[in-house]
Amino acid sequence: xxxxxxxxxxxxxxxxxxxxxxxxxxxxxxxxxxxxxxxxxxxxxxxxxxxxxxxxxxxxxxxxxxxxxxxxxxxxxxxxxxxxxxxxxxxxxxxxxxxxxxxxxxxxxxxxxxxxxxxxxxxxxxxxxxxxxxxxxxxxxxxxxxxxxxxxxxxxxxxxxxxxxxxxxxxxxxxxxxxxxxxxxxxxxxxxxxxxxxxxxxxxxxxxxxxxxxxxxxxxxxxxxxxxxxxxxxxxxxxxxxxxxxxx
Amino acid sequence: xxxxxxxxxxxxxxxxxxxxxxxxxxxxxxxxxxxxxxxxxxxxxxxxxxxxxxxxxxxxxxxxxxxxxxxxxxxxxxxxxxxxxxxxxxxxxxxxxxxxxxxxxxxxxxxxxxxxxxxxxxxxxxxxxxxxxxxxxxxxxxxxxxxxxxxxxxxxxxxxxxxxxxxxxxxxxxxxxxxxxxxxxxxxxxxxxxxxxxxxxxxxxxxxxxxxxxxxxxxxxxxxxxxxxxxxxxxxxxxxxxxxxxxxxxxxxxxxxxxxxxxxxxxxxxxxxxxxxxxxxxxxxxxxxxxxxxxxxxxxxxxxxxxxxxxxxxxxxxxxxxxxxxxxxxxxxxxxxxxxxxxxxxxxxxxxxxxxxxxxxxxxxxxxxxxxxxxxxxxxxxxxxxxxxxxxxxxxxxxxxxxxxxxxxxxxxxxxxxxxxxxxxxxxxxxxxxxxxxxxxxxxxxxxxxxxxxxxxxxxxxxxxxxxxxxxxxxxxxxxxxxxxxxxxxxxxxxxxxxxxxxxxxxxxxxxxxxxxxxxxxxxxxxx
Numbered sequence: 001x002x003x004x005x006x007x008x009x010x011x012x013x014x015x016x017x018x019x020x021x022x023x024x025x026x027x028x029x030x031x032x033x034x035x036x037x038x039x040x041x042x043x044x045x046x047x048x049x050x051x052x053x054x055x056x057x058x059x060x061x062x063x064x065x066x067x068x069x070x071x072x073x074x075x076x077x078x079x080x081x082x083x084x085x086x087x088x089x090x091x092x093x094x095x096x097x098x099x100x101x102x103x104x105x106x107x108x109x110x111x112x113x114x115x116x117x118x119x120x121x122x123x124x125x126x127x128x129x130x131x132x133x134x135x136x137x138x139x140x141x142x143x144x145x146x147x148x149x150x151x152x153x154x155x156x157x158x159x160x161x162x163x164x165x166x167x168x169x170x171x172x173x174x175x176x177x178x179x180x181x182x183x184x185x186x187x188x189x190x191x192x193x194x195x196x197x198x199x200x201x202x203x204x205x206x207x208x209x210x211x212x213x214x215x216x217x218x219x220x221x222x223x224x225x226x227x228x229x230x231x232x233x234x235x236x237x238x239x240x241x242x243x244x245x246x247x248x
Numbered sequence: 249x250x251x252x253x254x255x256x257x258x259x260x261x262x263x264x265x266x267x268x269x270x271x272x273x274x275x276x277x278x279x280x281x282x283x284x285x286x287x288x289x290x291x292x293x294x295x296x297x298x299x300x301x302x303x304x305x306x307x308x309x310x311x312x313x314x315x316x317x318x319x320x321x322x323x324x325x326x327x328x329x330x331x332x333x334x335x336x337x338x339x340x341x342x343x344x345x346x347x348x349x350x351x352x353x354x355x356x357x358x359x360x361x362x363x364x365x366x367x368x369x370x371x372x373x374x375x376x377x378x379x380x381x382x383x384x385x386x387x388x389x390x391x392x393x394x395x396x397x398x399x400x401x402x403x404x405x406x407x408x409x410x411x412x413x414x415x416x417x418x419x420x421x422x423x424x425x426x427x428x429x430x431x432x433x434x435x436x437x438x439x440x441x442x443x444x445x446x447x448x449x450x451x452x453x454x455x456x457x458x459x460x461x462x463x464x465x466x467x468x469x470x471x472x473x474x475x476x477x478x479x480x481x482x483x484x485x486x487x488x489x490x491x492x493x494x495x496x497x498x499x500x501x502x503x504x505x506x507x508x509x510x511x512x513x514x515x516x517x518x519x520x521x522x523x524x525x526x527x528x529x530x531x532x533x534x535x536x537x538x539x540x541x542x543x544x545x546x547x548x549x550x551x552x553x554x555x556x557x558x559x560x561x562x563x564x565x566x567x568x569x570x571x572x573x574x575x576x577x578x579x580x581x582x583x584x585x586x587x588x589x590x591x592x593x594x595x596x597x598x599x600x601x602x603x604x605x606x607x608x609x610x611x612x613x614x615x616x617x618x619x620x621x622x623x624x625x626x627x628x629x630x631x632x633x634x635x636x637x638x639x640x641x642x643x644x645x646x647x648x649x650x651x652x653x654x655x656x657x658x659x660x661x662x663x664x665x666x667x668x669x670x671x672x673x674x675x676x677x678x679x680x681x682x683x684x685x686x687x688x689x690x691x692x693x694x695x696x697x698x699x700x701x702x703x704x705x706x707x708x709x710x711x712x713x714x715x716x717x718x719x720x721x722x723x724x725x726x727x728x729x730x731x732x733x734x735x736x737x738x739x740x741x742x743x744x745x746x747x748x749x750x751x752x753x754x755x756x757x758x759x760x761x762x763x764x765x766x767x768x769x770x771x772x773x774x775x776x
Binding site (some may be wrong): 167178182 | 365
C-alpha cells in the first residue's frame with residue numbers, strides 16, 4: 001500500500017494539475033453529467049436544435065448533458081481529428097493521488113450509522129426475546145463499530161488514482177486489493193454523479209464507462225466537485241486524443 | 249415490409265397459451281359467484297370477448313409493425329399504443345439469428361433477431377416472418393454489412409476487392425464443418441449440463457426419506473449407498489444432458505461466407521445464426537473432463553452482441569469436434585499458434601491444498617454436528633475418507649491453470665472439470681485488472697483479469713490468469729496495456745485494418761450511435 005497523502009488532497013497534484021479548471025461553465029450542477037468523449041468541441045447544438053429523435057451525434061458537443069440515459073456510441077469521425085491533434089496528453093495527466101479526506105469522514109459516519117442501527121436491532125432483539133445479558137449485543141455492536149470504522153479508514157488509505165499518458169490507473173480495496181488499468185482509447189463516456197450526501201459535502205463521483213463487462217468497476221468516489229468536472233473534461237480530451245476506430 | 253400474416257393467429261394462440269392459467273381461473277371461478285345457465289353465459293361471453301380482444305390486439309400489432317431495409321439502416325416502426333421507430337445502422341449489427349420452433353416450422357414461420365453490441369435484448373426481434381423472408385433478411389443484412397464496410401474502406405482510399413454481389417449467397421459459402429453422427433454421439437456422452445442437476449435433485453425429493461434411512465444405517469451400508477446415489481444422479485444428469493445436447497445440435501453445420509460464419513442446428517427447433525469474423529472479441533476452447541479424455545473439444549467465438557441463446561451471449565461455433573480440428577478452426581478465426589502455457593508458481597498449489605482442507609474441515613464439522621444433534625445416525629468421520637482427494641484436487645486445479653502472451657494475443661486457461669482456454673487479441677482488450685484477495689496477499693499471488701467487450705464475461709467467465717506471482721501480474725498488466733496501444737497504433741497505419749470495423753462515417757452520423765429510437769406516446773409497451 002502506498003502511503004496515503006494524508007489530509008492534503010492536493011499533495012499529489014502535478015505541476016500542471018489545475019490548469020484545466022479555467023473553463024468552468026455553469027453546466028456542472030445536474031446530478032449526473034455525461035460528457036460524450038467522442039464529441040468534438042465543434043458545433044454546439046442549442047437545446048431546440050436537438051430534435052426529439054434519437055441521435056446524440058448531431059453535434060451536441062460539450063453540452064450533451066445527462067438527460068440522455070443511454071450510453072453514447074463510440075466514435076464520430078472527422079470532426080474530432082482537429083481536436084485530437086491539438087491535445088497533448090502529457091499536459092493532462094494527473095499524478096497519483098488519493099481521494100478528498102471528506103469522503104473518509106462520510107465513510108466513517110456511514111459506518112458508525114450502520115453499526116448503531118444494527119447494534120440497536122441486536123440490543124432490541126436480545127432484550128425482547130433472549131434471556132441473556134445485554135452485554136453480548138452491546139459487545140457485538142462495539143466490535144461492528146470498530147471493524148467498520150477501521151474498514152472505512154483503510155479503504156480511504158488504499159484508494160489511489162492516476163491519469164497516465166495513455167490510461168487511467170486505479171488502486172483500491174481493503175480485503176481484496178484491485179488495480180485497474182483503463183486505456184483512454186477504451187473510454188466510452190464519463191459521468192460525474194452527485195448524490196445528496198455528496199452535494200452536502202461538496203464532493204462528486206467520477207464514473208468511467210468502457211464497453212467491457214467490468215466497466216462499472218471504474219468509479220472514483222470522493223473528488224471535489226470542481227475537480228471532478230475538470231477531470232471529466234480532461235478525460236474527454238485524453239480520450240479524443242487517443243481516439244481509436246476499433247469500435248465494438 | 250410486413251410480418252407474415254400467419255403471425256397474427258400464431259401470436260394470438262401463444263398469448264392465449266400464456267394466459268391459460270387466468271382462463272382456467274375464469275372458467276372455474278365465475279360459476280362460484282353466479283349460478284346456473286347465467287354463469288355459463290357470462291363465462292362464455294367473457295372468454296369470447298377476451299379472445300377477440302387478443303386477436304384484435306395482435307392484428308393491430310401486425311398492422312403497425314413495419315420494417316424496411318434502407319440504404320444505411322434497418323428501420324423498424326412498431327407499437328400499438330406506444331409507438332417506436334428504430335434505425336439500426338448495418339455497420340453496427342453483430343449477429344442475425346433465425347429460430348424456428350416445430351410449430352413455426354409447420355406453419356412456415358420464423359423468428360428473426362438482430363443483435364448489436366450493448367443492450368440487454370435483441371435490437372430487432374421480428375415475430376414472425378416467413379421462412380424464405382427470414383433467409384433473405386439474413387443474406388441481405390450480411391451483404392449490406394459488408395458493403396457498408398467496403399464503402400468506408402474505399403472512402404479511406406484503400407484498395408477494395410471487387411464485390412462478388414452477382415453470385416448467390418449459396419455459391420459463396422464454404423462448408424467448414426459438419427457434425428457427423430459419431431460426433432453427435434460423443435457430444436451426447438460428454439455433455440454434462442450442470443443446469444440439469446437441480447431438476448434431477450427435484451425428481452429425487454420424494455425418495456429423500458428412504459435415502460435418509462439407508463444412509464442412517466450402519467457405516468458399511470452408507471459407504472455402499474452413497475456412491476450408488478451419486479452414480480445414479482450422475483447418470484440421470486448425463487442422460488438428460490445428452491438428450492438436450494443431441495436435439496439442440498442435431499444436424500449442426502458451419503459455413504464460412506465472406507467474412508462471416510454461419511451455423512445451422514437443431515432437431516425439433518431449428519436455429520441458424522451468423523457470427524461476423526471482424527467483430528469477434530475472443531475465442532474460447534472448452535473441454536470438459538470427459539471430452540478431454542476422448543480428445544474432443546468445443547469452440548465458441550464471442551462477439552459483443554447479446555444472443556439470448558443458452559450460451560449466454562455467444563453462440564458455440566463448434567459444439568464438439570476432435571481437438572486438433574477445433575484448434576485449427578480457432579486458429580483460422582484468430583491467427584494464433586497455441587503456445588506453451590506458463591503455470592502459476594507452486595505455492596498456488598499449496599494454497600488450493602489449504603483451501604480444500606478447510607472445506608473438508610467444515611464438512612466434517614457439519615457432519616459431526618449432525619451426528620451429535622441426532623439428525624444423522626451415520627459416522628461423523630465418513631467425510632474424512634475424502635481427505636486423500638485434497639492434494640489430488642489441488643494438483644489437478646493447478647495443472648490446468650495457465651497463461652501465455654503471444655505476439656498478438658493473450659491466452660489464458662482455467663478449470664479442471666471444464667477447461668476453458670480463452671484467446672483474446674490485444675486490440676480487443678478493454679480494461680486490465682489485477683486483484684489480490686487477502687489470502688492471495690499472504691502468498692504474494694494475484695489474479696489478472698483481461699476484460700473484453702461482450703456479454704459472456706458477465707457470468708464471471710472472463711479471461712483471467714489465476715494466482716500468478718504478484719510481480720508477474722503487475723508486469724502482465726502493464727505489458728498487455730502497452731501491447732493494446734501498440735496494436736491499435738499499428739492498425740491505424742494500415743487502413744484496411746483500421747476500417748475493418750470502424751464506425752459509420754460522419755455523413756451518416758445521424759445513425760452512428762447504434763440503434764436509435766423515437767418514442768411517441770406513453771406507456772412501456774415495446775416492439776418485441
